[in-house]
Amino acid sequence: MRILILGGDGYLGWPTAMALAAEGHEVLTIDNYLRRLLAERTRSQALMRNPDLQERAEIFAAAGGPKIRVAIGDCANYLFLSRVVAEFQPEAAIHYAEQPSAPYSMIGFDEARLTLNNNLNTTFNLIWAVLERAPDCHIVKLGTMGEYGTPKIDIEEGWIEIEHAGRKDKFLFPRQAGSLYHTTKVLDTDLLWFYVRSSGLRVTDLMQGPVYGLSTAETDLDKRLMPNFHYDDIFGTVVNRFLVQAIAGIPLTVYGKGGQTRGYLNLRDTLQCVRLAIQNPVKRGELRILNQFTETLSVNDIALRVRAAAARLDLEVRVDHVANPRKEAEDHYYNPKNSGLLELGLKPSLMTEDVLTAMLRELVPYRHEIDLKKVRPRVSWSGGAR
Ligand SMILES: NC(=O)c1ccc[n+]([C@@H]2O[C@H](COP(=O)([O-])OP(=O)(O)OC[C@H]3O[C@@H](n4cnc5c(N)ncnc54)[C@H](O)[C@@H]3O)[C@@H](O)[C@H]2O)c1
Structure with a gap:
């Protein structure tokens, strides 16, 4: 298939590009390096230097991989x-090109506006480029489990049937996001749903949880092919922060009580999910929503697992509970469904001590590059940047 990847320089975009090219698809990736720019501006640079997208494509080809445009x-x-869509005529377009950091979107007006404009405009433009230039193309859009928030009822896969005054109908599951970034994802879903209804677009919207992991079959070819690894409080996820804190010998910073529970998945499983979505396209005029995670874990669960994995490498780890910079429930009900991707064939690989130990081993050689100023919370939901 001809597959267009928006956001191909990113943490998920680059491994996806390599994996799909390795399977024989014709892959074209787009990026404008926004992630790198915002990381520079907020002093949140990645732990390892990542060659630019063109260089990565050359390194992959030199290691025997197929061409990535x-x-x-x-x-x-x-x-x-x-223009790109018209020339390439993609059969599937995977949309990763958004500003993905919740803390970044909460720094202040400029960052909130950039997040809103960028995320809605990339989605809106992709919708129109497909409608006008390649109307049969299947859009695979990355949403987030954070769209749903943490309601006191079970979270369905995208939709809910509601009975009201004796009549029933099916609606998008209620969404109540906890940051401006997550709210842009809610708005994206609404935009996609409108154009599916009005213009017969075909869309899979993947409600993904936080992803962890550094390696895939293709990154094993050459270390320089590893995806970006951010460990700071703005662009790093909790798993990355804890791993780096363990290596640096400083306490893990659990925000508040640490009962915040989310659905997580391994980078290798993201690749499986996206592949399954592409291999099983929806028909014109359909919006399929799939919850993309393999296990639910609290922040405390993750801290304990990182501590156990670190102990295997003789790293002693302390856990600190710091004031929570976010507005979120720290102890809550959480029961999201995730059967859709499993039914399509997803084989989960879970966050075991082995997996975390392997990540720690990959990261230890970069210990001297760790900047400790980056790992404490710098952005507060109530007052922007500290
Ligand atoms: N990584 C996760 O844990 C996770 C979890 C849930 C959802 N997601 C979603 O998956 C997608 C990819 O996330 P990621 O972690 O790879 O983020 P990332 O920031 O590493 O990748 C996004 C890429 O898109 C590019 N980009 C952004 N705006 C662009 C624009 N206007 N034009 C061209 N390129 C642009 C960025 O430069 C970056 O390389 C995002 O939409 C994110 O919200 C990620």
């Missing part, structure tokens, strides 16, 4: 995106 440009620019 690269287009550097802004998906929020409609003329650019529609």
